[in-house]
Structure formats: structure tokens, C-alpha cells
Amino acid sequence: MQKSKAEASSANPGVLRIIKKYPNRRLYDTDTSSYITLAEVKALVMDNEHFVVRDAKTNDDLTRSILLQIILEEETAGVPIFTEQVLANIIRFYGHAMQDFMGSYLEKNVQIFMDLQNKMTEQTKGLNPEVWKQFTNVQSPMMQGMMGTYMEQSRSAFTQMQEQMQKNSEQMLAALGLKR
Incomplete structure (x- = not known):
């Protein structure tokens, strides 16, 4: 069975x-x-x-x-998420020194976006379709606030990536005996 x-x-x-x-x-x-x-x-x-x-x-x-x-x-x-330009840019990162950082950056950003989506879904349970349409309007203050939060978290993830790259560069130069 x-x-x-x-x-x-x-x-x-x-x-x-x-x-x-x-x-x-x-x-x-x-x-x-x-x-x-x-x-x-x-x-x-x-x-x-x-x-x-x-x-x-x-x-x-x-x-x-x-x-x-x-x-x-x-x-x-159906309606694709990735444009040809995005796909081409992703391909360009393969084999590039930034490949590991790009993967990590994309993973963090997608997770931040998923967390935002889950929060939005939780906050809108039980809304009728008309209220949902108003809520998801990009011009609504609530949506602008959520997108602002997402952008700030994305910016933070990018800053962390830059700091990690700087640290790795300094370690590599030190290992080669070339201090900055």
C-alpha cells in the first residue's frame, strides 16, 4: 500500500x-x-x-x-525570473576570482528576500483580494517600508562581502610578503 x-x-x-x-x-x-x-x-x-x-x-x-x-x-x-542579461552576467562569474563571493552574495540576498516574503505573507493572512492588491502596490507606505528594509539588508550583505574580500586580499598579500 x-x-x-x-x-x-x-x-x-x-x-x-x-x-x-x-x-x-x-x-x-x-x-x-x-x-x-x-x-x-x-x-x-x-x-x-x-x-x-x-x-x-x-x-x-x-x-x-x-x-x-x-x-x-x-x-x-512562463514568465522568467532571469533576464538574458542576468544569466549572461552569472555565466561571466564562473571561473572568475569573485565566483565564491557572488554565490554567497546571491544566496544571502535570496534568503533576505524569502524572509521578507514570509513576513509579508504572515502579515497579510486573511486579506481579501482588493486589500491585498492595495497592500502590494509599490507606492503603499507599508510596501515601501518593507522594500527599504530589504534594500538595507542587501546593502549590508554587499558590505560584508566587500569587507571579506578586503580581508582575503590583505591575507594573500601578507602571505606573499607584500604588505599594504
């Missing part, structure tokens, strides 16, 4: 869910003992389920490639 998604996740809270990817490109959820689709993996992400995708043969971690595949499908299916 197959477990429902709710039963599977509540039966083992905090346990990492294992999804196996077979050579035939099928994904097998070991919690529900069933094959699942990429859309169902996306649902796990949306439900904040902790999971890992493993190659069934080699046991290699394929989670990142599956998540990238979901992003690719989302980007090509």
Missing part, C-alpha cells in the same frame, strides 16, 4: 528524503515507494521538504542538477 505525501513526510519528520534517479531518467521516491515526476520534486521544494536526489547506480548526489532542471523548465515555460 502506497503512503500519501502527507503521511510520508509526517512519518519521518526531520529525516532526509531520498530520491533515486535511474538510468532511464525516472525518479524514485524511497519514502512513498513510487516513481515521481519533476513536477512532484518541485512540489517537495515548495513544501520545504528536505531531500536528496542520488544516482541509483553510483550514489552520486544529483540534487543540484535536478533543481537546475526544474529552474530551466520554469524559465522556459
